[in-house]
Amino acid sequence: MKRRQFVGLLGASALSLLLPGAALADDERKRRSTSTATSTTGTAPVLADTGATGSVVVVGGGMAGATAAKFLRLWGGSNVKVTLIDQNATYSSNIMSNLVLNGSTTMSQLTYNYNALKTLYGINFVQGSVVGIVPPVGTGMGSVRLANGTTIAANKIILAPGIEFDAVPGLTPALQDGYVTHAWKAGAQTTKLASQIRNMPVGGTFVMTIPASPYRCPPGPYERACIVADWVKKNKGPNARVIVLDANAGIQAEKHSFETAFNVTHAGVIDYRPNQTVASVTANTTGGKHAVTTNTGTVYADVLNVIPSHKAGKIITDNPALANVGGRWAGVDVRSYESSGVPNVYVIGDSAASGQPKAGHIANQEAKLCADAITRALRGDLIPNPAPKTNSACYSPITADTASWLTVVYGYDAVNNKMVAVPGAGPIEAAAASQDNFNDMKKWFATLMADSFA
Ligand SMILES: Cc1cc2nc3c(=O)[nH]c(=O)nc-3n(C[C@H](O)[C@H](O)[C@H](O)COP(=O)(O)OP(=O)(O)OC[C@H]3O[C@@H](n4cnc5c(N)ncnc54)[C@H](O)[C@@H]3O)c2cc1C
Known part of the structure; x- marks a missing residue:
């Protein structure tokens, strides 16, 4: 059309x-x-x-x-x-x-x-x-x-x-201390996440998690991954990465648009991983990185954005x-x-x-x-x-x-x-x-x- x-x-x-x-x-x-x-x-x-x-x-x-x-x-x-x-x-x-x-x-x-x-x-x-x-x-x-x-x-x-939001072990103190954001109820959280992305080291890693459906705005998390990828590749060097840990088995909305975005427009920057259920969050670990543990292992982030289930x-x-x-x-x-x-x-x-x-x-x-x-x-x-x-x-x-x-x-x-x-x-x-x-x-x-x- x-x-x-x-x-x-x-x-x-x-x-x-x-x-x-x-x-x-x-x-x-x-x-x-x-x-x-x-x-x-x-x-x-x-x-x-x-x-x-x-x-x-x-x-x-x-x-x-x-x-x-x-x-x-x-x-x-x-x-x-x-x-x-x-x-x-x-x-x-x-x-x-x-x-x-x-x-x-x-x-x-x-x-x-x-x-x-x-x-x-x-x-x-x-x-x-x-x-x-x-x-x-x-x-x-x-x-x-x-x-x-x-x-x-x-x-x-x-x-x-x-x-x-549902509780995620480790998330409440990480949010309170300002190390991790959800930015899924817009306001101070959104501004905080924007400033963390701006201050991310060159070649750094942004990690975000997507909750199991139903959640608000089915395309919204994939849109977020695209916007951040677009910005970090222009401002944080060729090694900057966006890792997307999705609790769902696949992209939940606008599949064609986001597959094209992840595999073509932002190829090499976005690393999309389905079937990742968040088990816990540990903020400010060794080297100041933040850890998110899922059913398949632990991923370390310079900037960690966790969207809990709703x-x-x-x-x-x-x-x-x-x-x-x-x-x-x-x-x-x-x-x-x-x-x-x-x-x-x-x-x-x-x-x-x-x-x-x-x-x-x-x-x-x-x-x-x-x-x-x-x-x-x-x-x-x-x-x-x-x-x-x-x-x-x-x-x-x-x-x-x-x-x-x-x-x-x-x-x-x-x-x-x-x-x-x-x-x-x-x-x-x-x-x-x-x-x-x-x-x-x-x-x-x-x-x-x-x-x-x-
Ligand atoms: C990043 C992001 C992007 C999005 N993009 C889109 C988009 O492009 N298109 C689209 O259609 N949707 C989008 N959405 C989804 C959309 O924002 C929500 O679906 C919509 O806001 C839902 O409306 P609502 O009135 O149910 O809740 P809200 O808009 O969240 O309003 C709920 C209100 O209730 C108040 N409240 C809650 N509890 C109480 C209480 N006990 N006493 C008094 N007040 C209370 C809150 O303060 C709030 O103002 C997006 C969401 C996000 C997070």
Whole structure:
């Protein structure tokens, strides 16, 4: 598929799904287009009374939670009160954060505040860490409890806390002492890893580990390997190496693009090793190197980046009825994202076991479907969209100025109650990495972030 065809497909699916109203069924779109003006341009929308009444608390102001809060106000209207809670005052985007590692962007350029959500959409933003929930029963009120003891009541609770990591022996002290990074929750960790790579000795070795699936952003670790390889071969001499220890049996996404990148574009620099399960980490061993031991032996690194395996956020795994998929992920009805274990509690984004990739673009789509379903429930319709569709689009930088891409459209399989790839609509990946793709990536990113935060 040529790039132009892909951009056409993106126009028809991904970008259109990013537009307010686009994730709605046709009847809903018609109903709301006459009653609700929307804003992605900086002017406050006129929120109509849509007939929906109630209050919703959203826990987690990341890609999923911020989008859900915004679209609940846009589609739910003036009588749907929305409180968005995040432990941080601003959001650091994971998306594009691998480009901090080669110095082409900075974390401050990837930081988003909640001002537009507050002032344009009338969302009540609260900074705090949620430590407990009481699920609403029927049409009554439940609540969430913050670490400072405050409780906030709601008719519906959305949980969007992203992910937590599993423990790796030796990793916690190595992270605390600043010797080793995960840089898989963007922010200070990302900046730290960038500075370690910059200070790596000439001819040094960068080692990174990839957890077993499912993890957030299936192409992300391979993208990271490419960006670091591209930078070290230009700046750290011909003997610099990037060793990739993958717990999986093979590349998890964009196989063609990354095989080409590893074997051609970055041949001789990237040493890719599948089936490597991390057992322990020892920081600052002899000569200041860091050791990672896997099922096949110990590898020494000048810079060590360990991405541990993932599970749902603590607020979910603390509650077995919510973490009803292996005690690790939240089972959901993919028409509404209501928990399959706890009524009136909804889970969106990386914490949900939705059968779709753990990705920011998918988190945005899940958030809209959830906002739509809650609006219907608060209006008394109680019928979620019977045929939801979502799209995942992902761009992966391969060098400092080229990128590949991957896209999939998912549709609802009513027989098995799950989302499945629509035949003929993906997964489709770029034929080759290019500068055009890199430029399209910047537009895609700006559109996605504006849709969630502006
Ligand atoms: C390096 C990297 C590159 C990536 N690139 C892409 C890409 O190109 N395309 C793509 O689609 N996806 C990409 N992703 C994946 C994407 O970032 C995630 O899938 C997405 O952020 C998931 O959204 P979320 O809302 O579930 O979680 P997050 O965005 O992580 O948000 C969770 C929020 O919840 C808050 N929180 C957690 N617990 C609590 C609590 N108890 N109380 C209050 N607040 C809480 C956190 O502070 C955080 O703000 C990438 C990820 C990484 C690491």
